[in-house]
Amino acid sequence: xxxxxxxxxxxxxxxxxxxxxxxxxxxxxxxxxxxxxxxxxxxxxxxxxxxxxxxxxxxxxxxxxxxxxxxxxxxxxxxxxxxxxxxxxxxxxxxxxxxxxxxxxxxxxxxxxxxxxxxxxxxxxxxxxxxxxxxxxxxxxxxxxxxxxxxxxxxxxxxxxxxxxxxxxxxxxxxxxxxxxxxxxxxxxxxxxxxxxxxxxxxxxxxxxxxxxxxxxxxxxxxxxxxxxxxxxx
Amino acid sequence: xxxxxxxxxxxxxxxxxxxxxxxxxxxxxxxxxxxxxxxxxxxxxxxxxxxxxxxxxxxxxxxxxxxxxxxxxxxxxxxxxxxxxxxxxxxxxxxxxxxxxxxxxxxxxxxxxxxxxxxxxxxxxxxxxxxxxxxxxxxxxxxxxxxxxxxxxxxxxxxxxxxxxxxxxxxxxxxxxxxxxxxxxxxxxxxxxxxxxxxxxxxxxxxxxxxxxxxxxxxxxxxxxxxxxxxxxx
DNA sequence: CCAAGGCATTGACCTTGGTCAACCGGGCCC
DNA sequence: GGGCCCGGTTGACCAAGGTCAATGCCTTGG
Numbered sequence: 034x035x036x037x038x039x040x041x042x043x044x045x046x047x048x049x050x051x052x053x054x055x056x057x058x059x060x061x062x063x064x065x066x067x068x069x070x071x072x073x074x075x076x077x078x079x080x081x082x083x084x085x086x087x088x089x090x091x092x093x094x095x096x097x098x099x100x101x102x103x104x105x106x107x108x109x110x111x112x113x114x115x116x117x118x119x120x121x122x123x124x125x126x127x128x129x130x131x132x133x134x135x136x137x138x139x140x141x142x143x144x145x146x147x148x149x150x151x152x153x154x155x156x157x158x159x160x161x162x163x164x165x166x167x168x169x170x171x172x173x174x175x176x177x178x179x180x181x182x183x184x185x186x187x188x189x190x191x192x193x194x195x196x197x198x199x200x201x202x203x204x205x206x207x208x209x210x211x212x213x214x215x216x217x218x219x220x221x222x223x224x225x226x227x228x229x230x231x232x233x234x235x236x237x238x239x240x241x242x243x244x245x246x247x248x249x250x251x252x253x254x255x256x257x258x259x260x261x262x263x264x265x266x267x
Numbered sequence: 268x269x270x271x272x273x274x275x276x277x278x279x280x281x282x283x284x285x286x287x288x289x290x291x292x293x294x295x296x297x298x299x300x301x302x303x304x305x306x307x308x309x310x311x312x313x314x315x316x317x318x319x320x321x322x323x324x325x326x327x328x329x330x331x332x333x334x335x336x337x338x339x340x341x342x343x344x345x346x347x348x349x350x351x352x353x354x355x356x357x358x359x360x361x362x363x364x365x366x367x368x369x370x371x372x373x374x375x376x377x378x379x380x381x382x383x384x385x386x387x388x389x390x391x392x393x394x395x396x397x398x399x400x401x402x403x404x405x406x407x408x409x410x411x412x413x414x415x416x417x418x419x420x421x422x423x424x425x426x427x428x429x430x431x432x433x434x435x436x437x438x439x440x441x442x443x444x445x446x447x448x449x450x451x452x453x454x455x456x457x458x459x460x461x462x463x464x465x466x467x468x469x470x471x472x473x474x475x476x477x478x479x480x481x482x483x484x485x486x487x488x489x490x491x492x493x494x495x496x497x498x499x500x501x
Numbered sequence: 502c503c504a505a506g507g508c509a510t511t512g513a514c515c516t517t518g519g520t521c522a523a524c525c526g527g528g529c530c531c
Numbered sequence: 532g533g534g535c536c537c538g539g540t541t542g543a544c545c546a547a548g549g550t551c552a553a554t555g556c557c558t559t560g561g
Contacts, residue, residue, distance in 0.1 A: 098410070100418035101496060108410055123396070123403040131407050158388075161395050162357070168402045169357035173365050175409040176332070176342055182416050183457040184334035187548070215509070223417040228548060230510050246509095262335060421518070449539070462518055464540050480539095 044143075046114035047088060048167045052159040061153065066144040070094075070136035077118075083128045085144045086119040087111075092140020093213060096132045097220070107221040108132055109174070110213065120168050122147050137213055182223055185261075190222045191232050192261035195242075195249065207254065211247040236260070278377075280348035281322060282401045286393045295387065300378040304328075304370035311352075317362045319378045320353040321345075326374020327447060330366045331454070341455040342366055343408070344447065354402050356381050371447055416457055419495075424456045425466050426495035429476070429483065441488065445481040470494070 041058050044050040050058060067090070070076060076087070076094065087094075094111040111117045121128055128147075154161050181190050199207040211218065219229040233249075236242045241257045243250040251257060258265065275292050278284040284292060301324070304310060310321070310328065321328075328345040345351045355362055362381075388395050415424050433441040445452065453463040467483075470476045475491045477484040485491060492499065 098414045098418060100414075104418055106414060106417040108413060120403045120406050123399040124407065125400065131410055155392055158395075161392075161399075164399065165357040165395075165402070166359065168399070168406065169354045172354050172402065172406055172409065173358065175406065175413065176365050178413060179342060179409065179416065180332045180334075180340060182413065183340040184332060184338055214507095225549060226509070227511085227550085231548090234510080459519060460539070461520085461541085465518090468540080 043090070043114070044088060047116045048170065049116045049119060049163045052163050054157065054159065057153055057157055057160060061145060061149065064146060064149050068142050068144055070140045070142065072136055072139050074136045076134040076136065076142065077130050079130055079133050081130050083118060083121040083124075083130045084147055086116060086122065086147065086150070087134075088116045088143040088145070089113045090141040090143055092142075093137040094134055094140055094142065095137050095217065095221075096134050098132055105220050106223060107217065108178075109171075110137070110217070110221060112212075116167065119150075119164060120171065122151060137217060187222070187224045187228055188232050188235075189261040189263070190224070191229065192236075192257055193263060194218065194222060195251065196254070196258065196263065199251070199254075207251045209249045209251065211249065277324070277348070278322060281350045282404065283350045283353060283397045284394075286397050288391065288393065291387055291391055291394060295379060295383065298380060298383050302376050302378055304374045304376065306370055306373050308370045310368040310370065310376065311364050313364055313367050315364050317352060317355040317358075317364045318381055320350060320356065320381065320384070321368075322350045322377040322379070323347045324375040324377055326376075327371040328368055328374055328376065329371050329451065329455075330368050332366055339454050340457060341451065342412075343405075344371070344451070344455060346446075350401065353384075353398060354405065356385060371451060421456070421458045421462055422466050422469075423495040423497070424458070425463065426470075426491055427497060428452065428456060429485065430488070430492065430497065433485070433488075441485045443483045443485065445483065 040062055041055070044058060044062070045053075050061075053061075065088075066085075068076075070092065077083075079098065089111050091113050094117070095107050096109045096111065096117060097105050097107045099105055109117070118130060118134070121130060124131075154164070181193065185193075195209055198209045198211070215229055216226045219226045222229070224232075233242070233244055236257070237244055239256075239260070241251070241253050241260065243252060274296055275289070278292060278296070279287075284295075287295075299322075300319075302310075304326065311317070313332065323345050325347050328351070329341050330343045330345065330351060331339050331341045333339055343351070351368070352364060355364060358365075388398070415427065419427075429443055432443045432445070449463055450460045453460045456463070458466075467476070467478055470491070471478055473490075473494070475485070475487050475494065477486060
């Protein structure tokens, strides 16, 4: 069990742990489990009893629902430095995961026991406020998602997604490297892979973007925003 | 300022207040504002600075987003005994309401100052855990909503809504009294009023329900579940 | 080096639900 | 009582995006 000294610093990237006292964080680190997942491996399934929550160390984990027909809707894609399934702890008696979780890539996640964490919350207010912040952010994200699913169309969602992927502080012809297969993005945006492909084609024909496999060059950010009627940031 | 003695009992119906100590609850009650809203009156708008959260005493309040074109999507309809906008308190520096809130009926809501409540949270763990429970439930509700928007069709959503409206412990030919105008239900389900009307017509023709204005008689619960492929409860 | 499987693309077609317009009926106000 | 307004219904039409099928391409493995 090698313990690199900066794992505390890594965990603090998550809102959940950001303001936690050093001793508390250390006691959590001592009890965490380091889990390796091959690509496509299931971490947990919807309906299973929830006893742990997770932090992504590396890789990508998708949280998704399945329809009875087997169609998949990705609710969220968890990236390194993010925690997930921590809200389930407060769902009352029947604590069950409300979604499925599966590794997209080969991944490593840290697992924390609910019991340990709950005990810690009971004696630490900063920790609790960190959790409240995490949950509040997730609520906001879900409301935004509902809005874009109901009040906006597929092109809007894809364009908004692309614009979100632009690294900060870039002004001219930004480059976007898709971090997941296009099919995964399609599910996240609630469209079919065929439709995703067609919309990208349309944008390419319009001279707004260039597509080379996973790599997309945005030729005209403003025009792209305009086609989807997205107001400028801020 | 008449203060009925059982306002504490009323507040305890909300998860947020359920397990709060009596003195804490009393101090909140002393600082609340009782707000009367006419039907259609706006309580707050998306983007406004958030300084208070609310408890519905009577009436119905809709939380909704607007598209640039003016289309409306109701995210949630708040009923007596429920709290809303309490999660906004933890969104960091820029605390702004993420949705609009407007009274559907003539309503009365109690308003609580964030500052007062936050001070109380800092010294009370039961209160904080009540809040975590509220937020956790709301997260779950939103995930369910996303699932039914993306993996299910309009008929499913309407049927699921109707089945939710059936009072507990009723077995035969349940009666459902719609608590809001049909247009409001349509927006909540993310369909057009015309479509809602047509789906009800289809179900009526199929002999599954009877519609008399706001009052709906469900003739065959099982068949209704089957048309939408909804598994039996539990 | 070739075969196989997975992802992406493209085309043809179809379905769901949205749009637009007309109409109905009840409550309300003058 | 008459006009009107609002919520709801109905019909005709339309369009966005889903479905199904064929094909290409790239990776992987024998």
